[in-house]
Structures are given as C-alpha cells and as structure tokens.
Amino acid sequence: MAIDNKKIAADVLAAVGGKENVSMVTHCMTRLRFNLKDASIPKEDEIKNIPGVAGVMVAGGQYQVIIGQNVPKVYAEVCKLGEFSTKSALDENLDKPKEKLTAKKIGNNxxxxxxxxxxxxxxxxxxxxxxxxxxxxxxxxxxxxxxxxxxxxxxxxxxxxxxxxxxxxxxxxxxxxxxxxxxxxxxxxxxxxxxxxxxxxxxxxxxxxxxxxxxxxxxxxxxxxxxxxxxxxxxxxxxxxxxxxxxxxxxxxxxxxxxxxxxxxxxxxxxxxxxxxxxTIIGNALIAFQAKGGFLATAVVGGLYAFIVMTGMHGVILAAALTTFFTLGYEDFIITAGCVANCTAWGIAFGAFLKLKVKQNRALAFGYFISGILGGITEPSLYGIGIKYKKPLIALAAGGFLGSLYLGITHVKCYMLGATNFLSVLGFVAGGTANTVNYIISCVIGFAVATILTYVLGGFGED
Structure with missing residues (x-):
C-alpha cells in the first residue's frame, strides 16, 4: 500500500497539539523535530500508534517523531497544514553529547x-x-x-x-x-x-x-x-x-x-x-611488494583497490601498471586485481538489494548493480552502499582479497585493455582457455564473497 504522507503529517500534527502548540518544526534525516509550547500535550503511545511513525524521543528541548527515509515529504505536508516556514534538514547526530577525541572518533569523523x-x-x-x-x-x-x-x-x-x-x-x-x-x-x-x-x-x-x-x-x-x-x-x-x-x-x-x-x-x-x-608512493610500494609477495601481493591489491579508487589515486597506480602492460604485452597484477575488485563492487550492491527491505532502497541498490555490471561504473556502489553503510566495506575488501588470491595463484594475465563491465573477460581470452576460465572463477569468488558477506553483515539500519 502506498504511503500517505499527508495523512501521517495530519495525524502527527494533531497528536502534538495542532499548529497552535508548535512554535517551530524542522527535520533531520529521519525525524520530525518539534519545538512545542506545551510539551505535556502529546501522548507518546498515541503518536507511536500512528501508521508511518517508527517512534518518539525527546532530546535537545525538541519533541522528535521518528518517521524514516520519507521524512522530507512528511515534513513538507506538515508545513503546508500548519503554514510553517520550511527549513533545511538538520544533522541527524546533533543531539549526541560531545565525545572525547580518540583515534576511533577521528576515523569515524x-x-x-x-x-x-x-x-x-x-x-x-x-x-x-x-x-x-x-x-x-x-x-x-x-x-x-x-x-x-x-x-x-x-x-x-x-x-x-x-x-x-x-x-x-x-x-x-x-x-x-x-x-x-x-x-x-x-x-x-x-x-x-x-x-x-x-x-x-x-x-x-x-x-x-x-x-x-x-x-x-x-x-x-x-x-x-x-x-x-x-x-x-x-x-x-x-x-x-x-x-x-x-x-x-x-x-x-x-x-x-x-x-x-x-x-x-x-x-x-x-x-x-x-x-x-x-x-605514487602506494604504487611504488605495491610494485615492490609484488616482487617479494607474489600472489599474496595480488590479493592485497584486490582487497585495497576499491578503497584506492574511492580516494581518486588509482590513476597514478594504473600508470605504473600500463608501463608493464606496454612493455610485456600483458599485465598480471594491478589491472587484473582491479577487474576482480570491480566484481566485488557489483557484489555489495547485489547483496544490499537482497538484504534491504525498503522498496526505494532496494531499487537504488539494484540500479547500482546494473550500472556496474553493464556500464562498468562502480562508484555508485562504492559510495551509495560501501561508504554509506560502512559494513559492506568489509565485504568489499574480503571479496577483492579472496578473488584476487585465486587470480594470483593461477597467474592470470590481462592481454587487452578495454571494458570494465562484464565484457572485461574479453581482455583475458588471448591467454588461452585456462587463463579465461581462471579469470571468470576469480570474478565469481569476489562477487559471491562480497554478496554473501554484505547480506550476512547487514548494518543497513532499516529496522
């Protein structure tokens, strides 16, 4: 059944005492935030029972009604009904007390x-x-x-x-x-x-x-x-x-x-x-690592490659890989591991699609998957799933590592540069049947591990 944002807005506004009891209303990512003239009027149980309301909380002098991802639409209806001026969305975490600055906190920031x-x-x-x-x-x-x-x-x-x-x-x-x-x-x-x-x-x-x-x-x-x-x-x-x-x-x-x-x-x-x-430093370090680490070095690159892409430093690293490619006529380290890493990005998008419950979020995740496997564009998956929900980053690294580990063990080589979508397999055909099959197996491992771990780890916060 379609969500009736107007009815949710009307019911919530009535439950908090009507527009006469509201001095100001704004919203964050998931909540309506009311500044009430008389905070004793709202009945918590009554508001919680309104269809479309996930909960209630009082913090920072505000009466907060938890709506979810459709809160901007409900907020717009509240403003229309109450004739309130609209305001920009607030930070979801503004009610949290200041925390001590630690290494973990810096990393989270x-x-x-x-x-x-x-x-x-x-x-x-x-x-x-x-x-x-x-x-x-x-x-x-x-x-x-x-x-x-x-x-x-x-x-x-x-x-x-x-x-x-x-x-x-x-x-x-x-x-x-x-x-x-x-x-x-x-x-x-x-x-x-x-x-x-x-x-x-x-x-x-x-x-x-x-x-x-x-x-x-x-x-x-x-x-x-x-x-x-x-x-x-x-x-x-x-x-x-x-x-x-x-x-x-x-x-x-x-x-x-x-x-x-x-x-x-x-x-x-x-x-x-x-x-x-x-x-440049990372590229030189990885090349030196390959000389000593062999197939383990390839696995490490596969696990880290998506993160390097997210920082925008992959161009420098690929330049080093291209030097090898044009000298030898093939490449068996950074480019090959990067191809497997692309499959893990598809995997976290597909895993999220299977796990997510909200229809809109599922549609977005499936769109990221299609964008990657057909268009060769992994950034929507990396940022829209990995960075946004964080836990899928673990799946991303694990899938890239294990898929590239098999890649390194079987000495898969890339002989042609081109597609970054599912057609990337064409770049490995010149190496023979074994080379092509082992590349496909590497991709399947990376995709499967990323998909399964994304589904198992969850962390999407929809509940």
Missing part, C-alpha cells in the same frame, strides 16, 4: 565526512552511469547499433564525462555543504583545478608559480577526490577565521576574497599534489 559528501552526488552519479550503460549496450561492444563516430555515441560519452570529469566541482559544493562552509567557494576550489588554461599547461611546463612565490606542480586533477576533500576541510576553518575578524559591513566582500587568497596556494601547492604523491 573522516568516514562521515567522506560519506556525507559523496552520497549527495549519488543521483547525478547514477544518471551519468546510466548514460554510459546505454552507450555500452548500443555501442560496438554489444549490440553494434551505433559506432564511435555517431552523434549518439559522442553525446552519450560526453554526458558521462559531464559528471566524472568535473567531479572535483560537484564534490567541492557537496563537501562544503557537509561542513557548513560556503558552497560556492567549494565549487571554486574544484574549478581552479580544471580551468582550461591550467589544464593546457600539463605536459608543457612542470610548475606554475602561485603569486610568483610558491611553485605548484602542473598535472591533470580531473576526477581526483582527495585534493578537494582536503581543501574544503581546510577552507572551512579559514572562512570561519575571516568571518570572526572581518567587520560585518565588509564581510560580504572580503571574507570570500581573503579565504580564496589563502586557499589558492594551499590548494595548488599542498592539496592537489598530495593525491599524486600519495598515489
């Missing part, structure tokens, strides 16, 4: 920042992925209805790039919103890495002097995540500092300007190169 920033991008991420999926289905790899020179192919290709190339721009706004910083300044931080004049310098000069003082390495930072995430985090403190010291009458002009004056050299000289440096 980092994960929450990454999750809160990336999950905002999921709708456009899915849209871009679906365009890519259609391109793959209609293109020369499958149905051969369009070729690479056709207008349709070109259109679908740049619709995909419209998100993934400009990812730092989207992420700048989302990260700023997550931290309560100026979203437009967050966008600007992403844009300065992609300005055509700066991009054109790549390959022609090695450094660009910022303010004629600070040398900044010139590189391609499209699709990179770490520079913007780190830059926006620093910017949030810089902006707060200038808001405090700049007089109110001058703040509109000078706070954003001075913030960017500081952030430009920080972004170009520290944040942007950091991802490249870290990626």
């Amino acid at each position: 980092i994960m929450n920042y990454l999750s809160g920033s990336m999950t905002q991008l999921i709708p456009v991420m899915i849209a871009a992925g679906m365009f890519k999926t259609i391109l793959v289905i209609l293109g020369p790899d499958m149905l051969k209805l369009i070729d690479t020179s056709s207008d349709t192919y070109i259109l679908l290709d740049f619709l995909y790039d419209a998100f993934y190339y400009f990812l730092p721009v989207y992420l700048g706004q989302a990260a700023a919103k997550r931290l309560g910083a100026n979203g437009m300044l967050g966008i600007m931080l992403g844009c300065i890495l992609l300005v055509p004049d700066f991009v054109a310098l790549n390959g022609t000069v090695e450094t660009l002097k910022i303010y004629n003082l600070f040398p900044a390495p010139v590189a391609d930072y499209s699709q990179s995540l770490l520079p913007v995430l780190l830059g926006v985090w620093i910017m949030s403190y810089v902006e707060k500092f200038f808001k405090k010291i700049v007089p109110t009458t001058l703040s509109t002009i000078f706070t954003p300007f001075l913030t960017m004056v500081i952030m430009v050299p920080v972004m170009f000289c520290v944040c942007a190169p950091l991802g490249s440096y870290v990626g």
Whole structure:
C-alpha cells in the first residue's frame, strides 16, 4: 500500500497539539523535530500508534517523531497544514553529547565526512552511469547499433564525462555543504583545478608559480577526490577565521576574497599534489611488494583497490601498471586485481538489494548493480552502499582479497585493455582457455564473497 504522507503529517500534527502548540518544526534525516509550547500535550503511545511513525524521543528541548527515509515529504505536508516556514534538514547526530577525541572518533569523523559528501552526488552519479550503460549496450561492444563516430555515441560519452570529469566541482559544493562552509567557494576550489588554461599547461611546463612565490606542480586533477576533500576541510576553518575578524559591513566582500587568497596556494601547492604523491608512493610500494609477495601481493591489491579508487589515486597506480602492460604485452597484477575488485563492487550492491527491505532502497541498490555490471561504473556502489553503510566495506575488501588470491595463484594475465563491465573477460581470452576460465572463477569468488558477506553483515539500519 502506498504511503500517505499527508495523512501521517495530519495525524502527527494533531497528536502534538495542532499548529497552535508548535512554535517551530524542522527535520533531520529521519525525524520530525518539534519545538512545542506545551510539551505535556502529546501522548507518546498515541503518536507511536500512528501508521508511518517508527517512534518518539525527546532530546535537545525538541519533541522528535521518528518517521524514516520519507521524512522530507512528511515534513513538507506538515508545513503546508500548519503554514510553517520550511527549513533545511538538520544533522541527524546533533543531539549526541560531545565525545572525547580518540583515534576511533577521528576515523569515524573522516568516514562521515567522506560519506556525507559523496552520497549527495549519488543521483547525478547514477544518471551519468546510466548514460554510459546505454552507450555500452548500443555501442560496438554489444549490440553494434551505433559506432564511435555517431552523434549518439559522442553525446552519450560526453554526458558521462559531464559528471566524472568535473567531479572535483560537484564534490567541492557537496563537501562544503557537509561542513557548513560556503558552497560556492567549494565549487571554486574544484574549478581552479580544471580551468582550461591550467589544464593546457600539463605536459608543457612542470610548475606554475602561485603569486610568483610558491611553485605548484602542473598535472591533470580531473576526477581526483582527495585534493578537494582536503581543501574544503581546510577552507572551512579559514572562512570561519575571516568571518570572526572581518567587520560585518565588509564581510560580504572580503571574507570570500581573503579565504580564496589563502586557499589558492594551499590548494595548488599542498592539496592537489598530495593525491599524486600519495598515489605514487602506494604504487611504488605495491610494485615492490609484488616482487617479494607474489600472489599474496595480488590479493592485497584486490582487497585495497576499491578503497584506492574511492580516494581518486588509482590513476597514478594504473600508470605504473600500463608501463608493464606496454612493455610485456600483458599485465598480471594491478589491472587484473582491479577487474576482480570491480566484481566485488557489483557484489555489495547485489547483496544490499537482497538484504534491504525498503522498496526505494532496494531499487537504488539494484540500479547500482546494473550500472556496474553493464556500464562498468562502480562508484555508485562504492559510495551509495560501501561508504554509506560502512559494513559492506568489509565485504568489499574480503571479496577483492579472496578473488584476487585465486587470480594470483593461477597467474592470470590481462592481454587487452578495454571494458570494465562484464565484457572485461574479453581482455583475458588471448591467454588461452585456462587463463579465461581462471579469470571468470576469480570474478565469481569476489562477487559471491562480497554478496554473501554484505547480506550476512547487514548494518543497513532499516529496522
């Protein structure tokens, strides 16, 4: 039966004493939050029995009615019925007492920042992925209805790039919103890495002097995540500092300007190169590890590969793998393990689809699965399932490790670069039947382990 958000809103509003008893109402991710004039009027048992209400709690001086994922729609109906002004969603965790800063807390804060920033991008991420999926289905790899020179192919290709190339721009706004910083300044931080004049310098000069003082390495930072995430985090403190010291009458002009004056050299000289440096270090370490670790090294790369992708550092690592590929004519380490890691991303999406109960969430998870297996786009699964729910990250790592362990033991080699969807198997055919079969078995292991562990571990919080 369809959820009647208007009826839920009417019943809840009546139960808390009507609009006359409400001084203000807002909402977070799952709750309606009422500031009541007389908190003794609501009857907890009566409200809990309203269809569509999951519970009640009182915290922070607010009477909170737990609705669930459809709370924005119920909130909109409450505002219409009570003629209240609408407000932006609040942080779900604002009622929690301040916790002591520990290593675990810092880790959780980092994960929450990454999750809160990336999950905002999921709708456009899915849209871009679906365009890519259609391109793959209609293109020369499958149905051969369009070729690479056709207008349709070109259109679908740049619709995909419209998100993934400009990812730092989207992420700048989302990260700023997550931290309560100026979203437009967050966008600007992403844009300065992609300005055509700066991009054109790549390959022609090695450094660009910022303010004629600070040398900044010139590189391609499209699709990179770490520079913007780190830059926006620093910017949030810089902006707060200038808001405090700049007089109110001058703040509109000078706070954003001075913030960017500081952030430009920080972004170009520290944040942007950091991802490249870290990626190079990891790449060199993994290659050295392969020389000593053999098939175990391949397993470790398979377990870590998805996490490297999520930080945007995979480009540097793949560059090292491509050197091997073009020298030997095949690659049996990073690229092969990365292919198996893609299957584990499909697995956590499929496992979530099987486990989730809410119809909307199941539909999203299945969409992520289709986007991966047909379109070769794993980011919706990584961020929409892995980062969002956290426990599937364990399944992701385990599936990647075990699938790549078999891959390494059987010495599977990739002979052709191309598809990242289910057609990736074509890159292994040149190695013979055994090579192809062992690759398929590796993928099945990774997919199955990720699917089963995602289902068993749960952690989706729907109950």
